[in-house]
Amino acid sequence: MPDWGSHLSEMRRRAPLVHNITNYVAMNVMANVLLAAGASPAMLHAVEEAAEFTPLAAALTINIGTPSAPWVEGMQASARAAREAGIPWVLDPVAVGATAFRRAAVARLLDHAPAAIRGNASEILALAGMAARGKGADSADPVAAAEDAARALAQRTGAVVAVTGPVDFVTDGPRGWRVANGHPTMPRVTALGCSLTGLVGAFLAGAVDRAQATVAALAYFGLAGERAGAVAAGPGSFQVALLDALAAITPEDLAAGARVEPA
Numbered sequence: 001m002p003d004w005g006s007h008l009s010e011m012r013r014r015a016p017l018v019h020n021i022t023n024y025v026a027m028n029v030m031a032n033v034l035l036a037a038g039a040s041p042a043m044l045h046a047v048e049e050a051a052e053f054t055p056l057a058a059a060l061t062i063n064i065g066t067p068s069a070p071w072v073e074g075m076q077a078s079a080r081a082a083r084e085a086g087i088p089w090v091l092d093p094v095a096v097g098a099t100a101f102r103r104a105a106v107a108r109l110l111d112h113a114p115a116a117i118r119g120n121a122s123e124i125l126a127l128a129g130m131a132a133r134g135k136g137a138d139s140a141d142p143v144a145a146a147e148d149a150a151r152a153l154a155q156r157t158g159a160v161v162a163v164t165g166p167v168d169f170v171t172d173g174p175r176g177w178r179v180a181n182g183h184p185t186m187p188r189v190t191a192l193g194c195s196l197t198g199l200v201g202a203f204l205a206g207a208v209d210r211a212q213a214t215v216a217a218l219a220y221f222g223l224a225g226e227r228a229g230a231v232a233a234g235p236g237s238f239q240v241a242l243l244d245a246l247a248a249i250t251p252e253d254l255a256a257g258a259r260v261e262p263a
């Protein structure tokens with residue numbers, strides 16, 4: 001079994017600058033999650049500067065949570081710049097099944113070869129062209145229903161595909177893993193999926209095995225959720241406790257606490 005903790009120690013050694021083009025809802029918590037983990041976030045989206053900034057970063061994440069036409073042009077330019085610079089970038093297709101505008105934006109972004117795609121089951125099903133029961137940014141499909149779609153999407157795009165939920169599923173096409181770490185309060189706090197996408201970016205910076213780095217990021221975030229859930233009185237204090245847990249977890253904690261099985 002891989003040493004999932006080694007990915008955390010390597011990420012903290014690099015302390016990667018992660019360029020995030022993300023949504024209004026997630027900006028603050030996503031930046032705090034990255035800082036608590038040991039990475040360095042920068043949230044920039046203006047079409048006038050995004051692509052100029054991307055090559056300064058070790059990873060890029062693109063989240064379509066609150067898009068508009070100028071934002072989408074900045075996303076496209078940064079995705080192109082990341083590919084040209086050989087920088088891994090992660091797509092978070094928030095509510096991609098909800099509108100034609102989101103589907104068109106994502107279709108263009110996939111032309112720029114994301115290293116990874118992280119979404120909930122309804123988003124991954126929709127992205128793979130399957131029937132999906134998403135409810136805005138939330139999922140109404142079980143992760144298990146999206147596993148085949150995730151494998152097909154990974155084969156089609158060459159990206160690592162992570163489907164998150166009660167038990168996460170990660171695949172690069174041929175290989176697969178299930179990550180059982182997590183807590184039921186997590187879906188009750190907004191932008192934690194977005195924040196996890198940022199963490200995937202941080203773990204992918206410099207990673208050799210991008211699929212295993214993605215698994216490690218999901219296990220780390222889920223383990224932090226378990227520790228937060230053990231002390232929090234509700235969703236409000238959960239978010240604060242989650243930041244504390246992310247900062248406190250050591251590579252040894254992750255190696256011992258990761259609940260990952262081959263799929």
Ligand SMILES: Nc1ncnc2c1ncn2[C@@H]1O[C@H](COP(=O)(O)OP(=O)(O)O)[C@@H](O)[C@H]1O
Binds near residue numbers: 119185218
């Ligand atoms: N019911 C659940 N039980 C435990 N962990 C969960 C549950 N739902 C989501 N998570 C965890 O919450 C985080 C965010 O995932 P998710 O809610 O699927 O993303 P999104 O917010 O994009 O829909 C992930 O770490 C995932 O494993």
Ligand SMILES: Cc1ncsc1CCOP(=O)(O)O
Binds near residue numbers: 023025065137
């Ligand atoms: C509620 C909402 N609306 C547009 S973006 C957003 C946040 C979604 O965050 P997550 O996908 O991590 O739950």
Ligand SMILES: [Mg+2]
Binds near residue numbers: 094119120137
């Ligand atoms: Mg989401």
